[in-house]
Amino acid sequence: MKHGILISDHEKSGANVVRRRDRRTTPDEPAPAAKPKWTARRRRVVANLTGWSFAAPATLIILALTLFPAAWAFLISREHWNGLTPARQIGWDNYRLLLKDADFKSAVNHTVLFTVLYVPVVLCLGMFLAIALNRKIRFISFYRTALFVPLVVSAAATGILANFVFDQQFGLANNLLRVLHLPRQGFLADRHEVMWVIALIYLWTDLAFSVIVYLAALQDIPTDCLEAARIDGANRWQQFRHVILPSLAPVTVFVGVWETISVLQIFELVLTTTHGGPLGASQTIVYFIYNQAFNLSRYGYGSAVAYTLFGGTLIITLGLFAYARRSKIEAF
Amino acid sequence: MSRKFSRWHLLLMPLSLVFLLPLAQMLLASFTSNADINRFPPRFIPSALHISGYVRLFRDAPVGRWMLNSAIVSGIAIVSHLVLCSLGGYAYARLSFRGRTVAFVTLVATIMIPTQMLMIPTYFMFSHLGLIDTLGAAFVPFLTSAFGVFLMRQFFLSLPKDLEEAGRIDGLTTFGVFFRIVLPLARPALATLAVFTLLNSWNDLLWPLIAINDPSKFTIQLGLVNFQGAHHIDWQELMACNVVATAPLIIGFLIAQRQFVQTMSMSGLKG
Numbered sequence: 227m228k229h230g231i232l233i234s235d236h237e238k239s240g241a242n243v244v245r246r247r248d249r250r251t252t253p254d255e256p257a258p259a260a261k262p263k264w265t266a267r268r269r270r271v272v273a274n275l276t277g278w279s280f281a282a283p284a285t286l287i288i289l290a291l292t293l294f295p296a297a298w299a300f301l302i303s304r305e306h307w308n309g310l311t312p313a314r315q316i317g318w319d320n321y322r323l324l325l326k327d328a329d330f331k332s333a334v335n336h337t338v339l340f341t342v343l344y345v346p347v348v349l350c351l352g353m354f355l356a357i358a359l360n361r362k363i364r365f366i367s368f369y370r371t372a373l374f375v376p377l378v379v380s381a382a383a384t385g386i387l388a389n390f391v392f393d394q395q396f397g398l399a400n401n402l403l404r405v406l407h408l409p410r411q412g413f414l415a416d417r418h419e420v421m422w423v424i425a426l427i428y429l430w431t432d433l434a435f436s437v438i439v440y441l442a443a444l445q446d447i448p449t450d451c452l453e454a455a456r457i458d459g460a461n462r463w464q465q466f467r468h469v470i471l472p473s474l475a476p477v478t479v480f481v482g483v484w485e486t487i488s489v490l491q492i493f494e495l496v497l498t499t500t501h502g503g504p505l506g507a508s509q510t511i512v513y514f515i516y517n518q519a520f521n522l523s524r525y526g527y528g529s530a531v532a533y534t535l536f537g538g539t540l541i542i543t544l545g546l547f548a549y550a551r552r553s554k555i556e557a558f
Numbered sequence: 559m560s561r562k563f564s565r566w567h568l569l570l571m572p573l574s575l576v577f578l579l580p581l582a583q584m585l586l587a588s589f590t591s592n593a594d595i596n597r598f599p600p601r602f603i604p605s606a607l608h609i610s611g612y613v614r615l616f617r618d619a620p621v622g623r624w625m626l627n628s629a630i631v632s633g634i635a636i637v638s639h640l641v642l643c644s645l646g647g648y649a650y651a652r653l654s655f656r657g658r659t660v661a662f663v664t665l666v667a668t669i670m671i672p673t674q675m676l677m678i679p680t681y682f683m684f685s686h687l688g689l690i691d692t693l694g695a696a697f698v699p700f701l702t703s704a705f706g707v708f709l710m711r712q713f714f715l716s717l718p719k720d721l722e723e724a725g726r727i728d729g730l731t732t733f734g735v736f737f738r739i740v741l742p743l744a745r746p747a748l749a750t751l752a753v754f755t756l757l758n759s760w761n762d763l764l765w766p767l768i769a770i771n772d773p774s775k776f777t778i779q780l781g782l783v784n785f786q787g788a789h790h791i792d793w794q795e796l797m798a799c800n801v802v803a804t805a806p807l808i809i810g811f812l813i814a815q816r817q818f819v820q821t822m823s824m825s826g827l828k829g
Contacts, residue, residue, distance in 0.1 A: 270656075276732050277655025284646030284702045285661050291699060292668040295679035302678060309682075355573075363564045365571070371815060372574035375581070377822060378807040380761035382779045383800050386786050387584050390793055398583050401600045430577065435822060442823040491674050494763050498783055512674045519678050520768055532675040539672065 303529035313526070320530035330531065332506060333514040336421055340510070341489045344425050348485055349478060351429075352436025357470070359437065360444045377434040385498025388427045389414065414500055417507040424508055428495055432488075436481045443477040444470070479550040483543055490539055511535050581808075588612070588797040595793050611794035612802075618795065621802055623774055624781035627693055628760055631777055635700035635759040636752050642702040643751060644744060647710025648736055652722070662711075665704045673699075673764065681768050695769035696777050700759040706751055709824065713747035714740065753814075753821040760807060778803045 303320055307313035324330055359370055376384070391398045392413040400410050413423045447470065455465045493512035496502060502509035502517065509517075511531065519528030587595060588611050590604035615621055649655070650662045680699070681690075689695045717740065725735040741748075766780040776784065782803050789795055811818050 273653070274655040277649050277653040277658065280645045280649035280653060280732075280736075281655070281658070281661065284642040284707050285665060287642065287702050288665055288668060288704050288707070291680070292671050292676065292704070293664070295676040295683060296671050298679035298683075299675055358566050358570055361564070361566065363566060365567070369570045369574050370819075371812070372578045374815070374819060374822075375808060375811055376577060378757060378761075378811045378818065379581075379804050380763065380779050380807075382761075382763050382782050383804045386782060386796060386800055387580055389786070390587065390797060391580050391583060393793075395598065396595055396600050396793070398579070398600075401602070404599060430580070438819055438823045487672070491672055493674065497763075497767075498786070515674060516677070516768075520681075525678050529678050532678065536672060536675045540670065543670075 299529045299532060302526055303533050305526040307526045308523040309525055310523075316526070320527050321534070323527065324530055324534060329506065329509065330511075330514060333509045333511050336507075336509060337490060337492070337511045340421060340425060340492070341486055344428070344489050345482060345485045348429065348433060348436050349482055351433060352481065353440050353474060353478070355433070355437045356440030356444055357466075360441055373437060374434040376431045377438075379431060381431070381494035382498050384427060384431050385495050388423075388495075388499055392423055414508075415504055417504050420500055420504065420508045424492075424495060424499065427499070428489075428492065431495075432485075436485065439477055439481050440474065443474055447473050475553075475555045476550075479546065479555055483546050486542060486546065487539055490535065490542075581804075584797050584800055584804075587793060588801045590794060592792060592794050608794075611798035614792070614795050615798045615802070618789070619781065619785055619799070620774060620776075621778070621781065621799065624776050624778040625802065625806075627696070627776060628778040631693055631697040631700070632756055632759045634697045636755045638697075638701045639703065639706050639751055639755040640748055643706035643710045644741065644748065645736075646702070646707040647712075648714050648740060650707065651711045651714035652719075653732070665707060669704045669708070677764060677768055680765075684769050690769050691772045691775055692770075693775055693777075696762070696766045697759065699765050700755060700762070703755075706754070709751060709754075710744070710747060713744060717743060749817055750821045750824060753817055754824075756810075757807065757818075757821075 302313075304315060304317055305313040306316045306319070355373065359366065359373070379387075390396075392400075394400060394410070394412060394415055397413075399413060403410060412419055414420055451469050451473075452465060455469050460468065491512050492510050493516065496508055496510050496513045497516070500508045502513050512535070515528045515531045515535070518524045518531065586604065589607040589609065591606070591608050591610065594601065594604045594606075650658065650665075684690055684695050684698070687694075689698060721739050721743070722735050725739045730738060761779060762777075763779045763783065766777045767783070770776060770780060773781070773784070782799055785799050786796060
């Protein structure tokens, strides 16, 4: 693959150049042994230049916007810095402080609890709905459109819409409860309900992703397999358990990892609905970082939290992959 | 279509309506007077429809400017993504050059780095570059992406090499082969990439939020959030703003649903 057709063509054109020049200078003698070596180097230089002129713009921009700030964030995380006065090197103090910070602990608790409850639900619902949507019945394109459209609604718009729907007095949610003669709820204003409501809103925007990925995977299952199972007398449940479910395993690992990473980083929805309130009850880790850095100007501490989150996410992701590999699921 | 009534309708019909309900509520509320919205007990159907919410919205806030800003940001992001990611993807798929493997592995590894970890240093980087309070702060992070390069590389790897070979024999340079032969074949992948970039850049809130304070430079998402802060009791106006901010992508989705769904199945978009 490395020495593909383009390179051999370079060789060809390089050889042409040599032949022509040879004809001009020494028409009768064969080319000396040193010449091809020189053109080989030239050819390599040309190939390198061409390759990098294709690759460099994207590569440099990406590295400048990811690796460079990532390294910088690490340096900041070991400083006491408010962005105005000169930074003070304090070693690992920010990380030590982190372990004792009750607000951070509660942010971690909310986020982890959210992830642990949310991810299995979205996986099961996503798989179930994908199976439901993977059939030719009337209105199927309407159902798909209705379930997928929230995916293009931004987090900001979703949050603001949620504020309206779950408004205590005028919102649709309480209005429906009233019609059904059920007690009025505090929703986003209630300390005990707020994370559940946010989970529900997030499910609304995010469910389509897992459904779509599962749907694509379902359509890749060869119909022969299902046919064979049916002929062998498998009932619907057996078909699902022994044919469909195993072939969805790699996708499940992928969606699971993806959902875990994105839920651990949930932020914009919290910003546009509750700002972490009431009384910090919906404070998530990334909202905590944002608040420390951009509201309280504690950039060093914020970076330390960010790095801790990154480390945690990395460990969880690698753990999930290791688990998948041990269960012999090829995820990627 | 089907001979007998499918039981799945009993699940899918109510669920679809529940999913559409908030959007319907948003649209309806944007045409409902605040007097109607704030009535107690609330009604499901307003007594009359008014466009006054939109009139007030465009009077109170430079919404047109915000939409234009968002369009500029998304436009630049899409064009730059298409150019840079296809060039980079082609290099990593087909060209052989020094440092290729190291560079590619590094690129893919950066996909793991979460944006949130980068927001603090990126903010200071932007402020050194003079990008604070400019649209640049909104579009620079979307100029290109490792995921886009990766997507294009995978696509180019799946193309047969014969055509490129034929192009070379006809005397085209590497650039000639790329622009005349490979790019025209890459249209489906480019469409996926364009939708991916549009969704990410149009819906992004984080970068404008930390880097833009000047209301005339707001993107529509940031405008929306700030507008909520200022007009949190005027639900009609706020919902009108929400409709304006969401409508372009929803309309795009309804027109090109297949393309959107395909893009989503290839990538995780939210988060």
